[in-house]
Structure formats: C-alpha cells, structure tokens
Amino acid sequence: MQASGSAPAKIILFGEHAVVYGRPALAVPVPELRARATLRQNPQAANRGLGIRAPAVSIQDEVGNLPADHPLAVVIHRTLELLDREMPAGCDLQIESNIPVSGGMGSGAAVSVAVIRALAGFFDRPLTREQVNSLAFEIEKIHHGSPSGIDNTVVTYEEPVYFVKSQPIHRLRVAKPFTLVIADSGIPSPTAITVAAVRRAWQTEPVRYEQLFDEIGTLAQMARFAIETGRTEELGPLMDQSHVRLCEIDVSRPEIDRLVDAARQAGALGAKLSGGGRGGNVIALVAEQQAAGVAAGLKQAGAAGTLITTVAGPRSASQ
Ligand code: PMV
Numbered sequence: 001m002q003a004s005g006s007a008p009a010k011i012i013l014f015g016e017h018a019v020v021y022g023r024p025a026l027a028v029p030v031p032e033l034r035a036r037a038t039l040r041q042n043p044q045a046a047n048r049g050l051g052i053r054a055p056a057v058s059i060q061d062e063v064g065n066l067p068a069d070h071p072l073a074v075v076i077h078r079t080l081e082l083l084d085r086e087m088p089a090g091c092d093l094q095i096e097s098n099i100p101v102s103g104g105m106g107s108g109a110a111v112s113v114a115v116i117r118a119l120a121g122f123f124d125r126p127l128t129r130e131q132v133n134s135l136a137f138e139i140e141k142i143h144h145g146s147p148s149g150i151d152n153t154v155v156t157y158e159e160p161v162y163f164v165k166s167q168p169i170h171r172l173r174v175a176k177p178f179t180l181v182i183a184d185s186g187i188p189s190p191t192a193i194t195v196a197a198v199r200r201a202w203q204t205e206p207v208r209y210e211q212l213f214d215e216i217g218t219l220a221q222m223a224r225f226a227i228e229t230g231r232t233e234e235l236g237p238l239m240d241q242s243h244v245r246l247c248e249i250d251v252s253r254p255e256i257d258r259l260v261d262a263a264r265q266a267g268a269l270g271a272k273l274s275g276g277g278r279g280g281n282v283i284a285l286v287a288e289q290q291a292a293g294v295a296a297g298l299k300q301a302g303a304a305g306t307l308i309t310t311v312a313g314p315r316s317a318s319q
Contacts (some may be wrong), residue, residue, distance in 0.1 A: 002040035002052040005117020009033035009099040010106040010154040011182060011283060011309075012274050013235075014242055015220035017198050017249060018167060019148040021210075026172060026224060027150050028031025028160040028311045029224025030182065035097035035110035037118040039088065046090040050076070054095040054111075063087070075112045075139050079119045082135060088122065100305075108143065109151040112136045113117025132156050144192045146199075160311060162224050175230035177312040181268070181284045181294045183259050186304025189279025194251050197278075201250060209249065216245045236270025236285045243272035251277030258301050266290075 008029040015025025045051060050063045052072060059072070066073040072095075082089060095115065099107035113136050122126045127135075136152035148165045160172035202209040219242045226234040243260055246252055254258075256273050263271035263284035269282040282303075286294045288310075295306040 001119030001122065002038060003118050004036060004038040005114045005119075005121060005157040006034050006036040006115070006133070007110040007113035008158055008247055009035075009110060010103070010151060011180070011281065012150065013283070014223045014238065015163075016246070016275055016277070017195070017251060018193060018213035018216035018220075019150055019163065020146065020198075021202070021213045022165055023213050024162060024164045024220045024224070025148070025150055026160070026162055026220055026227070027154040028172075029154055029158045030105065030206055030309050031098075031158070032307060032309055033099045033105065034094065035099055035107065035114045037096075037114040038094045039091055039112070039118045039122045040094075041090045042090060045092065048206055049089055050087055051073060051092045052095065053092060056095070056097050057101065063093075069142070071108060071112070071139065071143055072115070073134075074142055075115050076119065077282070078135060078138060079116045079245055082127070082131070083120060083123050083124050083125045085119075092120075093118065100184055100188075102190050102280075103184055104189070104191065104277075104280030106151040109136055109140060110155045110253050112139045113152065113155050127259045129156055145195060147191075147195075160227075162220075172224065173228045174313050175228055176232050176310055177310050178227075178232040178235065179288050179291050179310050181263065181286055181287050181298065181306065182274070182309060183263070183282045183284070183295075183298040183303035184305045184307075185255055185259060185279055185282065186254060186302075187253075187279030189276055191276035194276040194278050198249055198251065204232075212245050212249055216242060219245070232285075233269065236268070239270035239272040239283070240264075246273055246277060253278050255279075256282060259303055260284075262297045262301030263294055266294040268294045 019025035133156040162170040259282040260271045267290040268284035274283045276295040
C-alpha cells in the first residue's frame with residue numbers, strides 16, 4: 001500500500017511583513033519547485049515504527065527518534081490526531097523537495113502539506129483543502145511564532161491569492177499571464193527572525209511603521225487591481241515602490257539591493273525582495289523575451305540561482 005501528497009513552492013508578490021499587521025498581500029504558487037511525500041509499507045521493516053527519509057534535510061530515522069518538537073514529528077502526530085489513526089508501523093515516509101530551505105519560498109509549509117496529504121491518502125481519509133490549510137497553519141505557528149498564514153494558504157490551494165490575515169481566502173484572478181524571474185540570493189534568512197525584528201521596530205516606532213504598513217498594503221491593493229484587469233505593466237513600478245518601503249522597514253541588505261538594481265539594469269520592468277527579506281529571494285517582472293537576459297544579469301550580480309516562472313490563472317491543487 002502506498003500514498004503520495006505534494007505541494008508547490010510559493011512566492012510573495014506584494015505585502016510581506018505588512019500582512020502580519022492586517023494589511024493585504026498577494027502571493028502565487030511556483031509549480032516548478034515542489035515538495036512530495038510518499039508513504040509506503042516496507043515489508044523489510046515490519047517490526048519497527050514509521051521511518052522517515054528526507055535527504056534534503058539529511059534525515060533518515062524513525063519518527064520516534066526525532067525530537068518531539070521537530071517539524072516533521074509534529075506534523076505527523078497532529079495529522080494522525082486529526083485522522084484519528086495510530087502511527088503506521090513498518091512503513092517509510094519518503095520526503096523529496098527541491099524548494100530551498102529558509103529561502104522564503106514556503107518550503108516548510110509545502111513539506112507539511114505534502115505530508116498531511118500523504119497520510120490522509122494512506123488511510124483513505126480525504127481531507128478538504130480547508131482542513132489541510134488549517135492544520136498546516138497550526139504547524140507554521142509552532143515553528144514561526146506569529147505567521148500571517150499566507151504561506152500555508154498559497155501552497156495548499158496552489159492558486160494566486162489575495163490574502164488578508166484571518167479572513168477567508170480570495171482567489172486572485174490573473175487576467176493576463178505575466179513572467180517573473182526569481183533570484184535566490186543564496187543567503188538563508190529564517191522568516192521568524194525578520195518578523196521578530198520588524199515587531200521590535202514597530203513597538204519602538206509605531207506611528208512610522210503603521211504608516212509604512214499602510215503604504216505597503218495600498219501597493220498590494222493597486223497590484224491586485226492591475227493583475228485582475230490585465231494591466232500587468234503597472235506591476236513593475238509597484239514592485240519598485242514596494243522595495244523602497246521594505247528597505248525602510250529594514251528587511252533588505254546590500255546584497256539584495258544589488259540584485260534588485262542588477263535586474264532593473266538588465267531590463268526588468270520592476271524588482272523587489274520577496275518574503276521575509278535580509279536574504280532569500282528577489283523577484284523581477286520581465287517581458288517574456290527579456291527573461292533570459294535578466295536571469296543572466298542576476299547571476300552576474302551574485303545570485304546563487306534563478307528561476308523563470310509564468311503566473312497564470314488557477315491550477316487545480318494536487319492531492
Ligand atoms: O519568508 P517567507 O516568504 O516565508 O514570507 C514571510 C512573509 C512575512 O510576511 C514576512 C511573514 C508572514 O507570516 O506573513
């Protein structure tokens with residue numbers, strides 16, 4: 001017997017950080033990068049508990065040997081509780097992912113969703129997307145302090161979303177596809193750390209930060225309008241303006257600014273950091289024919305890797 005589940009990476013287009021304070025944000029799946037979990041009976045391991053093989057994070061062990069608060073142990077236990085099932089013995093859970101870890105692409109959320117889906121499939125107890133999403137959010141909360149919930153939402157639904165914390169999801173209707181170059185700075189930056197730094201700064205300077213969050217939220221609203229009406233060329237300047245605000249809330253760094261500048265110089269229509277910042281990714285809006293040149297410019301400016309992706313309408317979520 002065997003069952004699999006998967007989920008894509010994601011990227012935030014607009015609204016990061018301000019979304020933690022109730023402003024809207026836009027995010028899209030990146031289907032080129034995925035996490036996949038496969039749970040299968042292993043006849044050679046009938047006498048032991050659930051084995052985990054996760055080469056991307058160098059884990060090959062029984063779940064019982066992981067620390068109780070390890071993300072994989074937590075997601076497995078919480079999913080079994082929800083499914084009202086015992087830990088499957090004599091089985092292996094294989095987890096493969098090509099999503100960079102701590103790179104602002106939702107790798108943790110995608111692995112959680114893939115594992116939840118594999119377990120639900122294995123026990124033939126299908127879960128709704130809402131159930132998968134709220135369980136993945138619980139796991140995000142344990143590991144990231146006070147997340148907005150945007151990561152788990154985008155990777156679960158695998159659709160572009162307009163997201164406001166604690167509100168039902170709004171799907172983003174992409175009237176005209178557009179192309180992005182995503183550049184990995186190669187600098188890992190755990191989101192929990194930047195979120196905590198922004199919180200401290202907001203506590204020290206509440207008026208200034210509230211104003212900046214408002215501006216970031218307004219740019220996200222304008223971007224939603226541009227995307228839903230097919231005026232994608234307007235997204236470039238909106239990205240540039242967002243990046244300025246993100247610098248002001250101090251989540252950029254010189255290496256990131258260099259990549260943003262390099263993308264623009266290579267012909268991007270706009271560029272910004274994406275996600276938690278102080279590392280992670282930069283995104284650049286490009287005309288399709290410029291994509292390869294912008295990717296090359298980003299590599300030259302120090303990007304560890306680049307990916308070209310096209311944002312289009314909804315895709316059906318993988319089970
Ligand atoms: O670093 P990422 O892409 O996982 O995104 C974090 C987005 C924040 O707005 C900074 C935090 C959050 O929980 O929304």
